[in-house]
Amino acid sequence: MSSSPAVEALIHERIERLAHASALIQRCHVVLEQPHRHQHKGRQFGVRLDIATPLGEVVVTRASEGVNLHQPLQTLVRDAFDAAARQLEERLDRRRAG
Numbered sequence: 001m002s003s004s005p006a007v008e009a010l011i012h013e014r015i016e017r018l019a020h021a022s023a024l025i026q027r028c029h030v031v032l033e034q035p036h037r038h039q040h041k042g043r044q045f046g047v048r049l050d051i052a053t054p055l056g057e058v059v060v061t062r063a064s065e066g067v068n069l070h071q072p073l074q075t076l077v078r079d080a081f082d083a084a085a086r087q088l089e090e091r092l093d094r095r096r097a098g
Contacts, residue, residue: 007032010074014081018051022088027052032073045073047080055091060084 015028029050044064051058062080064071 004073007073007077010077014077018081018085018088021085022053022092024053024055024088024092025051026054032077045071045076047073047076049080049084051084051088053088053091055095058084058087058091060087 011030015030018028019025027050031046031048031050033046033048034044046061046063048062049058049060051060060080060083062076062083064076
């Protein structure tokens with residue numbers, strides 16, 4: 001799919017915020033996709049985050065489907081990064097406890 005400056009800025013902002021929250025991030029790969037181009041269903045999007053840390057991979061996927069079929073791409077990006085932040089925090093908590 002073609003790139004949007006607003007979505008790119010949001011992704012860069014969220015990557016920086018995530019990097020400040022967790023110094024363990026070695027790599028963050030973001031994939032945005034528009035899997036189906038059905039005229040009658042509207043624009044469907046998917047977001048996938050692959051984050052590498054010394055504690056292992058964190059993979060998060062979000063897609064517009066069901067009730068949230070017309071969910072904006074920006075909302076999916078925010079939801080994916082929020083889920084990744086929670087997973088990273090859980091891993092750090094387990095590491096501290098263990």
